[in-house]
Structures are given as structure tokens and as C-alpha cells.
Amino acid sequence: xxxxxxAQIEEHIQHLFQEEGIPLVPLKWAPLPxxxxxxxxxxxxxxxxxxxxSGQKVIVxxxxxxxxxxxxxxxxxxxxxxxxxxxRGYLNLHFNAGEIARRxxxxxxxxxxxYGRGAQxxxxxxVEYAQPNTHHSFHIGHxxxxxxxxxxxxxxxxxxxxxxRAAYPGDIGLxxxxxxxxxxxxxxxxxxxxxxxxxxxxxxxYVEAMQMLTPRDxxxxxxxxxxxxxxxxxxxxxxxxxxxDPYVRDLWEKTRAWSLDELRAILDMLDVKxxxxxxxxxxxxxxxxxxxxxxxxxxxxxxxxxxPVIVKIDELLGLDKEKYRTAVILRSDGTTLYITKDLxxxxxxxxxxxxxxxxxxxxxxxxxxxxxxxxxxxxxxFEQAKKCYHLAYGFVSLPDGAMSSRRGRVVLFKEVAxxxxxxxxxxxxxxxxxxxxxxxxxxxxxxxxxxxxxxxLSVDNNRDMVFEMDRALSFEGRTGxxxxxxxxxxxxxxxxAGGLPAQADFAYTLSEQELVLVDMLARFPDVVQQxxxxxxxxxxxxxxxxxxxxxxxxYHAAPVLQIESPSxxxxxxxxxxxxxxxxxNALYLLDIRAPExx
RNA sequence: GCCCCCGUAGCUCAAUCGGACAGAGCACCGGACUUCUAAUCCGAUGGUUGUGGGUUCGAGUCCCGCCGGGGGCGCCA
Numbered sequence: 033x034x035x036x037x038x039a040q041i042e043e044h045i046q047h048l049f050q051e052e053g054i055p056l057v058p059l060k061w062a063p064l065p066x067x068x069x070x071x072x073x074x075x076x077x078x079x080x081x082x083x084x085x086s087g088q089k090v091i092v093x094x095x096x097x098x099x100x101x102x103x104x105x106x107x108x109x110x111x112x113x114x115x116x117x118x119x120r121g122y123l124n125l126h127f128n129a130g131e132i133a134r135r136x137x138x139x140x141x142x143x144x145x146x147y148g149r150g151a152q153x154x155x156x157x158x159v160e161y162a163q164p165n166t167h168h169s170f171h172i173g174h175x176x177x178x179x180x181x182x183x184x185x186x187x188x189x190x191x192x193x194x195x196x197r198a199a200y201p202g203d204i205g206l207x208x209x210x211x212x213x214x215x216x217x218x219x220x221x222x223x224x225x226x227x228x229x230x231x232x233x234x235x236x237x238y239v240e241a242m243q244m245l246t247p248r249d250x251x252x253x254x255x256x257x258x259x260x261x262x263x264x265x266x267x268x269x270x271x272x273x274x275x276x277d278p279y280v281r282d283l284w285e286k287t288r289a290w291s292l293d294e295l296r297a298i299l300d301m302l303d304v305k306x307x308x309x310x311x312x313x314x315x316x317x318x319x320x321x322x323x324x325x326x327x328x329x330x331x332x333x334x335x336x337x338x339x340p341v342i343v344k345i346d347e348l349l350g351l352d353k354e355k356y357r358t359a360v361i362l363r364s365d366g367t368t369l370y371i372t373k374d375l376x377x378x379x380x381x382x383x384x385x386x387x388x389x390x391x392x393x394x395x396x397x398x399x400x401x402x403x404x405x406x407x408x409x410x411x412x413x414f415e416q417a418k419k420c421y422h423l424a425y426g427f428v429s430l431p432d433g434a435m436s437s438r439r440g441r442v443v444l445f446k447e448v449a450x451x452x453x454x455x456x457x458x459x460x461x462x463x464x465x466x467x468x469x470x471x472x473x474x475x476x477x478x479x480x481x482x483x484x485x486x487x488x489l490s491v492d493n494n495r496d497m498v499f500e501m502d503r504a505l506s507f508e509g510r511t512g513x514x515x516x517x518x519x520x521x522x523x524x525x526x527x528x529a530g531g532l533p534a535q536a537d538f539a540y541t542l543s544e545q546e547l548v549l550v551d552m553l554a555r556f557p558d559v560v561q562q563x564x565x566x567x568x569x570x571x572x573x574x575x576x577x578x579x580x581x582x583x584x585x586x587y588h589a590a591p592v593l594q595i596e597s598p599s600x601x602x603x604x605x606x607x608x609x610x611x612x613x614x615x616x617n618a619l620y621l622l623d624i625r626a627p628e629x630x
Numbered sequence: 631g632c633c634c635c636c637g638u639a640g641c642u643c644a645a646u647c648g649g650a651c652a653g654a655g656c657a658c659c660g661g662a663c664u665u666c667u668a669a670u671c672c673g674a675u676g677g678u679u680g681u682g683g684g685u686u687c688g689a690g691u692c693c694c695g696c697c698g699g700g701g702g703c704g705c706c707a
Contacts, residue, residue: 092687
């Protein structure tokens, strides 16, 4: 937003430095850190340090101050700048507040929902997220993954990248077969009818099967024999699936659909619209071909039938220390593994979808897996392997330890969402009794899910998270509802105003709260770029909160409808409209709805 | 044994990828609603940034060592 101002000044400085023989060092700009003033600042420590390194005898802080003073004395009058000062090596530019405020507000209102959108970039990016296993139900860990991926996809797209959203459910593997096995054996036809109930029911089957199949210390020889017999049945079923046995395939298709129905219902709740659906089963056969090719080229070693197919990555790279280790890429019985399928999927992404960059949103416990997969792709000769990026995020655990699907120790997304919505409904009845039931219900969903999303996104990626219901569903302070409430308040003022003036000048002394608010609005486009470049939705989450804080402070300090002066009223109305717009844009990038009422 | 992540206020987290006095929320204390939605605002309290060195004009941030916590490591995903 302040790019033109910065560019003008940098040009001035460039000329000046050339004349004075001062080395040119790229300038970094920051908002003025002082309260009550509004403007930009930059410093000349780097410049002074560059002089020092080139052999001149200078004391860096002192020289930085000299340069700052020199620049100050040579800048002359600049449009929009009221005052220039040189302080302790910094050059501080004080804005002509009224003029800049009008410029910012007009820009926001003119560009509307496109305010903050970056210039189109020549790169196609695929973001892969939402990879829950089928036959397991969707828990709070999958939720963090999905909301993180969706927010990242929205950020990348808004920042100007052509973005493809990809889901990748794990619809085959030993875990999936385990559920098929127990379903076929004991539960066939007993499934409940509701989409979520049925998805969750499959999880219960999985837990029961794992209890039957997990060795116990105190088991009798008979129990052990029974367990081993069951396990043999399960593995036989996997081989039947692998061979395309119609009975097993039918069973698989049917139960798989139940999980996918549930997944689609949840993605729908979360406003997630996938462009591409990959499935593990779909890359199963291509993966086997890749293994053959790797063996033929001497990259993989085939130890079958006694052992599996492996790639000794460290050895191939000539590394002394263990880093990538040895990867098993095919079971000795010829069935594929997680990594085998990822090799095939990577090729599919690059060859069929022509992506330039591929981002995998997967928790950080899979770091070694992806390092191995990407390195094997590289050894295999895939140039694009360098464009694969594992966006690792900390996994979600519960107050009493890690979640575990196999032990049934999970917190399901749907349970939390239902609870969140119920709590918001109750809060809304208390705080806003006059609301119609329809409006309340809609707000309850928007705000309840907003609280959940913000709880997930306000923590940086690489940080593990302990999920606590009361904290995640808090509605006060640094939360989603706090931001949504700012949006609602702004909307309320605008509704009561009855219309927005087509233009207004800020021809009065702006309060500190107004300055801070306009400054926050102006920063939004830069925040979009930063969050996208760093793959960090948290950056946007922090911004959205700060923007809401600025609005709430403004709301209390500056009357809009009650003010006598029509010109101030008009200006503030437009400021409120601009704030509402940017709040909505920021919330969108966090996959949070911007409610009208709450 | 090797690799990855994290140690910042009582608790949960920030800090514009080396810059001005390390900031928020929760909790606690004191104020502000016949009001443009109090899911809010204003104020107070709270810190040797795990630790010892190093680089630099300048370090929570970069480098090395140590301590503590979590995760991963050939046929689960």
C-alpha cells in the first residue's frame, strides 16, 4: 500500500548516495513503532556497516545517524509526508494523516474483495491436504491438517499463484483391510444409516479388531493361536484385495464410500472445495511399476522372497552419517507401502497436472518419510523432486497423551463441532435475545466453527498442540469470535447508517485509534504476501486479531453515527466500511465465515 | 547411536526471516453498558528469552557446546 511512497523516497536516496559516494544497500521499511504517530521508517546501519567493511574508519551507529540526517536534509517536500526526522540512525517519515487515510480507505473500498490480492504469478502450485484414512472417521488432528491446508491454499491463491487443492485419502492399506475383515466376519449389514454415525461406527470396528489382533502379555497358547489365525485371515484378505478378488473389492467399495461420504460432509462444513481427489488405491499399481524400474536401474535392491525391496539411500549418496537411512519400498509379498504410493503420486502430480511446486501438508512425524521419498525421486532422476516441499506441522495430542485411532482414543471433529455450535447458540441467546432462530442458528455454525479454526491457525506450524475443549472453544480474547464480532459491529453501524457516502475527506485531526486502524488496513496486502511466502497461516491469524483489536478500540473511542459533523461522520462511515471489508477478506483467508449478526 | 522439532510472563502463544523500550490472550486486581452489539474497551501486575561461550555497531533470532521436553529411525500409515 505504501509502495509508491517508498519507491519515491528510495529513488531520492539512490541519487543522493551516488553523488556522495555512499554504497547502496537495500533498505528495509517498517511502520513507525511509536504510539500516536503514523508513518514509515528505515535505518542506515547496514549502509554504515558496508562503509566500514570497505575500509573506511567509521563508527557504525554514529555514521548511520549522519547518513539519516543527510537524507533528511535532502528529501525536500514529498506528497503525503508531513515531517521527516533523523533519530539514532533511523529515518522517520511522518504521514500527512488525512491525505494518506483517504487514499487507503478509497483503495480498499474500490478494490473490495480483491483488496490485498497479489499480482498473478507464473507458477502453478498444488497443495495436498486432507489425507485421512478411510474406515477410521475424522478426528481433531485431521481437522488441524485440513484447516491448515485450506487456509494455505486460499493464501497461495490470493497471493497470486495458480493453486490446485488436492485431497488424498488413505483408502487402502493394512488398517483398511482390518476393518473389512471384522466387518465381513461379524458386522455385515449392521451399519447405522446417518453419514456421520456410519463413519464413526467404522472406527469402532477398527478399535475392536485391533484389540483382537494385538498380542497381550498374559495370553494363553489358545488365545495366541486364535489371534494368529485371525491375523492370517486379515492378511489373506489383503492379498485377495491385491489380486482383485471381486468379493473383497465389493466389500471395500461399499465401506470405503461410507467414509468418503463422511469426509465430503465435513469438507462441506468447512467450505473446502477440492480440485482433485487422489486415492492411495489409485496409485497402487503405478507404484509397483516404479519399483520394477528402480530395481532395473540398480537404485533399489530386491531381497524377495526372503526380504523386501529396499533403497539404501545413504549408501547411494555416499554419506557417512545416517541421514536418509534405508527405505523399504515394497513388502516381501509384493504389496506396496505408504512410500511406494507417494513416489507414484509425485509423478502423477508433475506429469498429469503440470504443477511447478508441490506442497504436502502432513504432520511432522512424517518428516523422514518425505525426505526419503523426495530423495528417491531425485535419485530416480526427477528434477521436480526439488520442488516438493513437506509442510510439517506439529501433531495434535490430548491432555492425557497422544491420540490413537487403534485404541479408540481420539477426539472426533464432529463431536467438537457440535459442542462448539451448542455453546455459541447458548451464548447468543444470552447476549442477543432478540435474534430470530434462523439467524441464530446460522450464526452459531459460523461462529462455532470460527472459534475452532482460529484455535488451530493461531499457533505456528511447527508447534505441537494439546487439544483442550474449553480453550479451543473460548469466545473471548484472542479468538475467532473476537474477530467475527468486530465484523458484526462494523456491519451493524453500516446498516443503521442506511447508506455509504460515495466519497469523503479526512479533513480533521484523526485520533490515535483511527490512525492505527487505517495503518492496519494499509498493511494487509503485505501480510498476504508474507503469509503465503512463508507458508504460515498464523501470520494472517495474528494480523486478523490485531486488525480486530484496532477496530474495537476505534469503536469505543470514535463515535460514528452520533457525531454532529457530517463530514467527520462520512469519513468515519467509509473507514468502518473499509475495516469491515478487510476483516472479511482476512477471515476468508483463514477459512472463517464473516457473520452479519451473532 | 543417528536425524528432526521445541524451551520466551504463573499458563497458552507472538516478535515483520539480525534492528528502536521482547508483545498479546488466559488467570488475577481496579474501572467503563437507558450507548453504533460489553463475545467489547481502558488501566494495573507480571521477563537475566533453559544454560555457557562465540560472531556483530546491534542477538529471543545466526554458530558451537551442554541441560530439559517431544517425535522419528528396513516390510503401519
